[in-house]
Amino acid sequence: MRTLLLCILATILALPAYAAEILIIQSHRTTQLDQATRLFQNNCAPKHLTYVMGDYAEFDLGRIVREEQPRVVMAIGDNSLKEAQKLRGVKVLYSMALSIDEKKLRDNITGVTLHAAPEQYMKLFRKLGLHRVGVIYSSAKSGPYMERARKIASGYGVELVAVRVDAPTETASALSGLKRKNIDSIWMIPDTTAVTAETLPSFFSQSQNEKIPLITFSRNYLEKGAMAALEASRRKMTDQLCGSLKGLLSGSDPGDIPITDINAATLYTNEVVAGRVGISLSGLDTLFKTEW
Amino acid sequence: MVLKRFKNKLNRSLRFRLISLISALIGLLTFIFATYFIYHERSLITRQLRSEGELLASLIASEIQTSLYAGASEDTAWHAARLFQSSSATTIRITDQLDGEIVYSTKIGMETPSNYITVKKDIHADSHGRSPESILLDEPAPVVMIGRVELVMDSEKINTMMKKLIFIGGITCVIFWFVASKLSLFFMKRITSSFQTLMTAVKRIEDGNLEPWFPETVDDEPGRALAAINSLAQSLKLKNEENERLQAEIVKGLRLEIDEEKSRNMAKLIQTNRMTSLGLLVSSMAHEINNPNGAIRLAAELLERGWRDMRPVLNEVAEHEGEFRLCGMPYSAAMTDIEKAVDAISRSSLRIEQVVRNLRGYSLGSREKEQIPFDLNSVAENSVAILRAHGKMESIEIISTLATDLPLAGGNPFQTEQVVINLLMNAIQAMTTNHGRIVTISTEKDPLTGEPLLHVTDNGPGVPEEHIAHLFEPFFSTRIDQGGSGLGLYISEFIIKEQGGSLTIVNMKEGGCRATIRLAAA
Numbered sequence: 001m002r003t004l005l006l007c008i009l010a011t012i013l014a015l016p017a018y019a020a021e022i023l024i025i026q027s028h029r030t031t032q033l034d035q036a037t038r039l040f041q042n043n044c045a046p047k048h049l050t051y052v053m054g055d056y057a058e059f060d061l062g063r064i065v066r067e068e069q070p071r072v073v074m075a076i077g078d079n080s081l082k083e084a085q086k087l088r089g090v091k092v093l094y095s096m097a098l099s100i101d102e103k104k105l106r107d108n109i110t111g112v113t114l115h116a117a118p119e120q121y122m123k124l125f126r127k128l129g130l131h132r133v134g135v136i137y138s139s140a141k142s143g144p145y146m147e148r149a150r151k152i153a154s155g156y157g158v159e160l161v162a163v164r165v166d167a168p169t170e171t172a173s174a175l176s177g178l179k180r181k182n183i184d185s186i187w188m189i190p191d192t193t194a195v196t197a198e199t200l201p202s203f204f205s206q207s208q209n210e211k212i213p214l215i216t217f218s219r220n221y222l223e224k225g226a227m228a229a230l231e232a233s234r235r236k237m238t239d240q241l242c243g244s245l246k247g248l249l250s251g252s253d254p255g256d257i258p259i260t261d262i263n264a265a266t267l268y269t270n271e272v273v274a275g276r277v278g279i280s281l282s283g284l285d286t287l288f289k290t291e292w
Numbered sequence: 293m294v295l296k297r298f299k300n301k302l303n304r305s306l307r308f309r310l311i312s313l314i315s316a317l318i319g320l321l322t323f324i325f326a327t328y329f330i331y332h333e334r335s336l337i338t339r340q341l342r343s344e345g346e347l348l349a350s351l352i353a354s355e356i357q358t359s360l361y362a363g364a365s366e367d368t369a370w371h372a373a374r375l376f377q378s379s380s381a382t383t384i385r386i387t388d389q390l391d392g393e394i395v396y397s398t399k400i401g402m403e404t405p406s407n408y409i410t411v412k413k414d415i416h417a418d419s420h421g422r423s424p425e426s427i428l429l430d431e432p433a434p435v436v437m438i439g440r441v442e443l444v445m446d447s448e449k450i451n452t453m454m455k456k457l458i459f460i461g462g463i464t465c466v467i468f469w470f471v472a473s474k475l476s477l478f479f480m481k482r483i484t485s486s487f488q489t490l491m492t493a494v495k496r497i498e499d500g501n502l503e504p505w506f507p508e509t510v511d512d513e514p515g516r517a518l519a520a521i522n523s524l525a526q527s528l529k530l531k532n533e534e535n536e537r538l539q540a541e542i543v544k545g546l547r548l549e550i551d552e553e554k555s556r557n558m559a560k561l562i563q564t565n566r567m568t569s570l571g572l573l574v575s576s577m578a579h580e581i582n583n584p585n586g587a588i589r590l591a592a593e594l595l596e597r598g599w600r601d602m603r604p605v606l607n608e609v610a611e612h613e614g615e616f617r618l619c620g621m622p623y624s625a626a627m628t629d630i631e632k633a634v635d636a637i638s639r640s641s642l643r644i645e646q647v648v649r650n651l652r653g654y655s656l657g658s659r660e661k662e663q664i665p666f667d668l669n670s671v672a673e674n675s676v677a678i679l680r681a682h683g684k685m686e687s688i689e690i691i692s693t694l695a696t697d698l699p700l701a702g703g704n705p706f707q708t709e710q711v712v713i714n715l716l717m718n719a720i721q722a723m724t725t726n727h728g729r730i731v732t733i734s735t736e737k738d739p740l741t742g743e744p745l746l747h748v749t750d751n752g753p754g755v756p757e758e759h760i761a762h763l764f765e766p767f768f769s770t771r772i773d774q775g776g777s778g779l780g781l782y783i784s785e786f787i788i789k790e791q792g793g794s795l796t797i798v799n800m801k802e803g804g805c806r807a808t809i810r811l812a813a814a
Contacts, residue, residue, distance in 0.1 A: 114429075195423065197423045201421075
């Protein structure tokens with residue numbers, strides 16, 4: 001009897017040693033979020049505990065963190081990041097968040113955006129011979145990203161003609177305003193304020209009317225009239241998240257690990273549109289081939 | 293009146309019924325089809341108008357989407373007006389969903405039609421592509437409603453078309469119904485012509501015309517039925533003729549039978565009348581015989597008493613005087629004969645009295661219920677004696693075989709004797725040949741019951757088998773025409789039954805017949 005009690009006591013005492021270091025919070029169940037979570041679980045966090053917020057009527061992340069005491073909270077999706085922003089004293093890593101204002105994030109939060117790194121686009125613009133690239137963005141959603149892009153644009157011989165909007169209704173007029181600024185292409189970034197379902201026709205009609213190429217972030221728009229799409233690599237994003245997680249687990253402070261964009265992307269093109277706008281796509285095959 | 297005539301015709305004529313039914317069915321189907329067609333057309337036109345409106349609204353929504361979203365009211369109005377003016381809509385209203393303001397509104401015509409068709413089209417922005425969050429995060433893009441287009445379509449056009457459709461449809465239906473009814477009448481007449489012919493044939497038979505009738509018919513069911521009816525009529529005709537002939541024969545036979553029956557009944561009546569008269573005569577004769585017979589009996593008693601008184605005197609004379617002659621013979625012989633004669637006179641007188649009483653009783657219908665023991669052998673001997681006395685036994689050999697151990701019978705010996713005489717008379721009359729006629733009268737004791745039996749057997753031809761069952765019926769006689777009354781055996785059986793016995797007549801295997809009287813032992 002005494003032996004049995006000792007065994008039970010030993011088991012209870014040993015449990016914290018097997019507690020999850022990573023607490024994964026997924027906003028809700030969608031194909032993209034499920035895939036991202038699966039990639040992260042398999043590649044970065046063998047010891048993890050995963051919650052899907054959408055599965056609960058009321059989700060109290062603070063209580064879970066107090067009970068589980070994870071070393072890092074991985075927030076996947078906008079809603080989970082919003083919830084994780086309330087946490088203090090816990091290292092938070094995020095991904096798959098679009099509607100987040102990077103400037104308002106606390107020091108305990110770092111992550112990887114959904115944008116392909118500006119360098120990828122700059123290399124493409126240079127290859128296509130595009131020098132004046134018009135872009136519509138909102139400072140809340142894409143301000144830091146645009147700052148990163150501006151910093152490197154000149155290095156690639158590209159001048160960004162960026163127009164800031166605060167609401168989707170301003171996009172159409174902002175695009176109209178670009179006509180007068182002598183741009184040779186339009187860059188559509190995944191900014192949820194500037195680019196909405198309502199404003200999409202304006203981008204495409206502007207591209208068609210002005211006969212300038214539209215460079216976008218998803219191949220879905222190629223059939224709508226975009227000439228090229230640079231899709232950020234999810235595997236690369238996972239690798240970057242693994243790197244950041246490793247740094248956090250090794251004791252680095254989140255403030256020391258900057259928020260990064262995805263450093264690899266795949267290029268998709270519409271040759272018909274390219275022909276209509278007079279752009280040659282030769283030599284592009286190998287440009288991003290190795291990245292995917 | 294017209295309705296009554298129609299109803300009467302409907303009930304009486306299959307053709308009229310069929311034509312009426314088909315015509316009504318055609319009318320009903322035409323009406324249903326026309327109603328369905330008009331309803332369908334109305335739905336179609338309405339749907340078309342609605343589709344036109346929806347298409348127009350979609351077109352307008354598509355055209356003004358960007359400008360409405362961007363708040364470019366003038367541009368919106370210009371596009372809407374351009375499309376509206378070339379359409380069949382009467383009213384258009386474009387509302388901005390953001391602030392609920394009416395961006396553009398105009399109306400053509402005076403008033404909104406009562407049964408107007410309104411088409412509403414919400415203007416969304418999701419039809420041009422997927423938003424970034426939809427593509428990158430797979431999150432459903434919110435359906436953002438920009439505004440709404442409302443169109444009122446000109447439904448007066450529907451009313452005008454419906455009126456025209458009802459008018460043309462009505463006329464078409466009436467013409468179709470009329471033509472279809474006429475055609476059905478034509479075909480029905482052709483189809484039912486065989487039935488009409490059949491009905492004519494049946495009517496001919498009903499009227500009694502059974503002559504074969506062969507009108508021109510096709511080889512269908514009614515045609516074959518007509519042939520069958522013709523065959524039936526011919527057969528019926530033959531049967532009728534046969535029936536008439538048989539009827540005539542039956543009538544003729546019945547008449548003959550009635551005449552014969554009448555003759556027989558008349559003969560019976562005559563015989564009955566004769567018997568009645570005979571009864572009265574017998575009754576009268578009995579009275580006339582009884583008086584002298586009474587005198588004879590008294591005289592016989594006197595004579596007997598006298599002889600009894602005279603006999604000692606005559607015996608003393610004979611002892612003293614010797615034999616002397618009396619009545620032409622010696623006294624010793626005469627003494628016995630005289631005693632026998634006196635006794636015979638007494639007995640005969642008594643018998644005469646009894647016979648007369650029986651005759652009287654028989655004729656007057658009285659019943660002798662007295663049952664006394666008597667010897668059937670004596671009855672047999674007396675009967676034979678009486679018949680011999682009457683000379684009825686000429687050329688007939690009568691053989692008497694009387695049993696010595698015969699028990700006494702209970703009953704009326706005189707009536708039994710009357711029956712035996714009747715049976716002997718019947719036996720004599722049954723033998724028609726003059727030579728070898730033998731009648732045997734015999735008595736015996738039934739070994740089983742111990743009852744006395746008396747048989748009268750002849751060697752005549754016997755009784756025909758078909759007559760045996762009727763022998764004891766009143767007025768049944770094979771000799772009615774020879775004076776037979778047909779009552780002899782009837783009365784004989786009645787007498788024997790009254791005494792508790794039975795009378796049977798059977799044919800003998802060796803020929804002739806035997807009558808047997810069975811009486812109860814006393």
